[in-house]
Amino acid sequence: xxxxxxxxxxxxxxxxxxxxxxxxxxxxxxxxxxxxxxxxxxxxxxxxxxxxxxxxxxxxxxxxxxxxxxxxxxxxxxxxxxxxxxxxxxxxxxxxxxxxxxxxxxxxxxxxxxxxxxxxxxxxxxxxxxxxxxxxxxxxxxxxxxxxxxxxxxxxxxxxxxxxxxxxxxxxxxxxxxxxxxxxxxxxxxxxxxxxxxxxxxxxxxxxxxxxxxxxxxxxxxxxxxxxxxxxxxxxxxxxxxxxxxxxxxxxxxxxxxxxxxxxxxxxxxxxxxxxxxxxxxxxxxxxxxxxxxxxxxxxxxxxxxxxxxxxxxxxxxxxxxxxxxxxxxxxxxxxxxxxxxxxxxxxxxxxxxxxxxxxxxxxxxxxxxxxxxxxxxxxxxxxxxxxxxxxxxxxxxxxxxxxxxxxxxxxxxxxxxxxxxxxxxxxxxxxxxxxxxxxxxxxxxxxxxxxxxxxxxxxxxxxxxxxxxxxxxxxxxxxxxxx
Amino acid sequence: xxxxxxxxxxxxxxxxxxxxxxxxxxxxxxxxxxxxxxxxxxxxxxxxxxxxxxxxxxxxxxxxxxxxxxxxxxxxxxxxxxxxxxxxxxxxxxx
Numbered sequence: 001x002x003x004x005x006x007x008x009x010x011x012x013x014x015x016x017x018x019x020x021x022x023x024x025x026x027x028x029x030x031x032x033x034x035x036x037x038x039x040x041x042x043x044x045x046x047x048x049x050x051x052x053x054x055x056x057x058x059x060x061x062x063x064x065x066x067x068x069x070x071x072x073x074x075x076x077x078x079x080x081x082x083x084x085x086x087x088x089x090x091x092x093x094x095x096x097x098x099x100x101x102x103x104x105x106x107x108x109x110x111x112x113x114x115x116x117x118x119x120x121x122x123x124x125x126x127x128x129x130x131x132x133x134x135x136x137x138x139x140x141x142x143x144x145x146x147x148x149x150x151x152x153x154x155x156x157x158x159x160x161x162x163x164x165x166x167x168x169x170x171x172x173x174x175x176x177x178x179x180x181x182x183x184x185x186x187x188x189x190x191x192x193x194x195x196x197x198x199x200x201x202x203x204x205x206x207x208x209x210x211x212x213x214x215x216x217x218x219x220x221x222x223x224x225x226x227x228x229x230x231x232x233x234x235x236x237x238x239x240x241x242x243x244x245x246x247x248x249x250x251x252x253x254x255x256x257x258x259x260x261x262x263x264x265x266x267x268x269x270x271x272x273x274x275x276x277x278x279x280x281x282x283x284x285x286x287x288x289x290x291x292x293x294x295x296x297x298x299x300x301x302x303x304x305x306x307x308x309x310x311x312x313x314x315x316x317x318x319x320x321x322x323x324x325x326x327x328x329x330x331x332x333x334x335x336x337x338x339x340x341x342x343x344x345x346x347x348x349x350x351x352x353x354x355x356x357x358x359x360x361x362x363x364x365x366x367x368x369x370x371x372x373x374x375x376x377x378x379x380x381x382x383x384x385x386x387x388x389x390x391x392x393x394x395x396x397x398x399x400x401x402x403x404x405x406x407x408x409x410x411x412x413x414x415x416x417x418x419x420x421x422x423x424x425x426x427x428x429x430x431x432x433x434x435x436x437x438x439x440x441x442x443x444x445x446x447x448x449x450x451x452x453x454x455x456x457x458x459x460x461x462x463x464x465x466x467x468x469x470x471x472x473x474x475x476x477x478x479x480x481x482x483x484x
Numbered sequence: 485x486x487x488x489x490x491x492x493x494x495x496x497x498x499x500x501x502x503x504x505x506x507x508x509x510x511x512x513x514x515x516x517x518x519x520x521x522x523x524x525x526x527x528x529x530x531x532x533x534x535x536x537x538x539x540x541x542x543x544x545x546x547x548x549x550x551x552x553x554x555x556x557x558x559x560x561x562x563x564x565x566x567x568x569x570x571x572x573x574x575x576x577x578x579x
Contacts, residue, residue, distance in 0.1 A: 017549045033570040034561070038553040042560060054549030075537045081501055085572040130576055141571035174504030243516070269498055274537040279544040 001239070002203035005231050006211075007166045008158035009223075011173050012151050013183045014191040016177065017060045021126050021150035022049030022092065022278075029189060030139050037129070037144035044086030049277050051077050055150040056281065057291055058182035059099045059124050062152060062252050065176050066119055068103025079270045084127035087339075093153075095272040098123035099281065100152075105167040105176070106300050112314035117169050118157040130427075152182075156198065156210065163227035167220050170194060171322065174220075174301045179324045187219050193225060198230045199244070209234070210244040214258050217251050226251040230258050239257045302327055310340035313359060319348055325362050329369045336373020339380055346376055350393050367396045375404035387465045388413040408413040419475070422459070425467065426476055429458040430483075442479055452476055487516045 017275050020027055040047045063070045069080060075097040077089040100122035106114050129144035160166045174192060177183040184191050199211035212234070217226050229251075249258040297305075299321050306317035317369035322329045326347070334343040351372060355365060375396065379389045392407045401407035408414055416422060430437060433455070440451050452473070459472045492511045496503040503511065557570060566573035 019551045019553075021550050024547070024550060026551045026553070030555075034557045034572065035554075035555040035570070038556070039559070046559075051544050052549050053546035054547060077532045080498070084577055132571065133576070133578070134572075136568060136573055136576075137568065138576050139568075139573040139574055140575070140577045141568065143571055271498065276538065278538075279540060279542050280537050281546075282543040363508070422514075 003200045003235050004203045004205075005159060005161055005163075005227070006158045006199045006201060006208055007159070007163075007227060008211075009154075009156045009166060009197070010117055010195040011156075011170065012193045012195075013062075013154065013173070013177050013185075015055050015150040015152055016181065016183050017052055017150055019051050019060070020148035021053060021055045021124065023148055025148065027149050031145055033141075033143040034145060037147055041144055041148040045220075049092065049275075051278065052150060055124060056099065056283070058150075058180070059122065059152050060283065060288065060291050060423075061101060061180050061182060061295060062122060062154070063100035064288070064295060065180055065298050066100075066103035066105050066122075068119060068122070069101035070099070070288055071097065071101055071282060071283070072282060073097060074099040074124075074281045074283075076275045076281075077272045079125075079272055080170055081268070083128070083131075084140060085144065085147070086129045087129070087144060087147065089125060092117045092127065092275055092278070093125035093272075094123035097280075098465065104401075105156075105169065105172050106203055107165065107172045107364075108303070108314075108318045108428040109168060110164065112318065115159075115165065117159045117165075117172075120155045120157050122152055125153060126142065127151050141329050160198075163231070165223040166196065166227055167224045170191035170220055170223055172299070175322055175324075179296055179298055181296075181324075182300055190218070193218055196223060196226060196230075198227055198234070200231055200234045200238070209238075210246050212244060212246065212258070213248045213260070214251050215248060219253075222251060222253055225253070226258055229256060233258065243326060252477045277314045296324070299327075306340075310334065312340060316344045316348065320344060323362075327360050329365070332369030333373045333376065336370055337376035339376065339379065342371070342376050342380065345395075346372055352392065354393075354397055366399065367393065371396050371403055378408060382415060382417065382468070384408055384413050385415050385466070385468055387460070388415065391465065412464070413466055416463055417471060419471070422463075422467055422471055422475055425462045426455075426472070426479055427461050429462060430479060433458065437480070437483060448480075451482065455480065485520060487512050491515075 017027060019025060019119060020041060023038050025038040025041055026036045027095045028036065040049055060070055074094060076092050077095040079093045079095065080090040082089060098121040102121060103119040104116050105119060106116055108114050114440065127146050127149040129142055129147040132141040132143065135141070151261045156169065160169055177192070178185040186192070196214045196217050197211045199209035201207065201209040212230060214226050214230060217223050221374065230249070237244060248261045250261050251258050258399055288446065297480070302321040303317045306312045306321060307314060319326075321327050330343060330347045333347055334340045337343055351362075351365065351367065353360060354367075360366075372393075375389060375392055378384050378392075379386065384392065388408070391411065391413060394405050395401050395407045401410060436451075436454055443451060455476050456469065456472055460467055460469065489508050491514055492503065492508050492515065496508075503533045561572070565571050
């Protein structure tokens, strides 16, 4: 039987406001426990929540970025449940009238094709506190600093058909929220968290299978792994005559599996009702237009521009537009050197390689975009060859020299294009390699092309890498063939 | 709508309210009468009437995104039954 996977994602994005969604307490990460939990966050009697304008603006900007309808009126509801890190006894959320309506996101797949994933809606809500189960004899410790932090929950339609598509969707959401600057998108610190709904159905069947919801999927890689495991589990279960039950499962990255969370005796009953402490939020057209006018160029537009105007391949355009920092760095390099393809190659090659090796993000690159652009310019105008360029890059990376020109000067890397000088070096190498010359002469003509590499290497070595390799190649061939 | 005692028990459980057997039967009566009134309201024709989210005819005021609260942990924790290292302590919760 051929199976089809159906996936929908609920992504919680922590909004980068300074204060909480309903109070003036700070949202800064890493403070001492409970020092940023005020009377409103604690749900003390007599307090009233007041909505943070910035949280509203950020949610709307996301909506505009995914071409969603933004309803004029949105309403906050109470989601009632009891848990110690939820001191009010309810989470203030939006159940029936969310701030962002239906929209869509374009994702790019491995083969550079794109697919549209529909967004069902996105709503504002508050985060809960944290429960710490260790270290307290038979007790649980509660830190409410996170309580009341604004979250945007983005709910997709079940439009994804593979783990790869789900990961691509999560990356697209990540890139949109970081481009907009509405979240730092830091998954390790929990600024972006994701629940995955997975089901399988026989290929060609219209009706969806029963889904399981996987919680605690907190990295792009985990999304793929959790789905891969879950799909296999469900298919095996069905093929063995069993049935998938609708339940919540927890992904365990260490054992690379999903596990059923102990099912509660009764289904959740959150008894949503409109929050009487908060009035309907009404957004007028002028406000929406104001926010629309402040939207930056978004990843999909940048990707298209990189392809159409700068002539980059779909792959390059996709990689370079994935994060705003990467895109801005690339664009600066391109502006300085004037060659998009070369800029793309250097940013994705030498630079990304070095950044990965030292686990640095592009914002912290020791080589600035200006420096890299100037270096590439020296390759383009033939001042240095490709090999020397790598040396210059390494020197700039290590902080040896202000800019490419200074390094080229200091290390004497200027490319030798003077034919006389190159000929002299070649003559010397030929004179010092009688055995190789004899081999060259005695070999089949079609094998000589390969053998010339030895001589090129020697000449480049003699020039300390500064000779123009194409020139060396040409002159060498002439001179060697003259010896035949 | 006729309410049964099991409904009352379930609602009480969800709200974490302790209800004795005597009280439960009393609540069945009281709540049933409230639901009867709701049934009466339900009989009205509300086609074309937008659901009311709030009785006040006003819209939500927004506040500027500024940190205005200071740390008052010590004051708040004076009314907590148990605290340690700045954390509120509660009976152990196991996921």
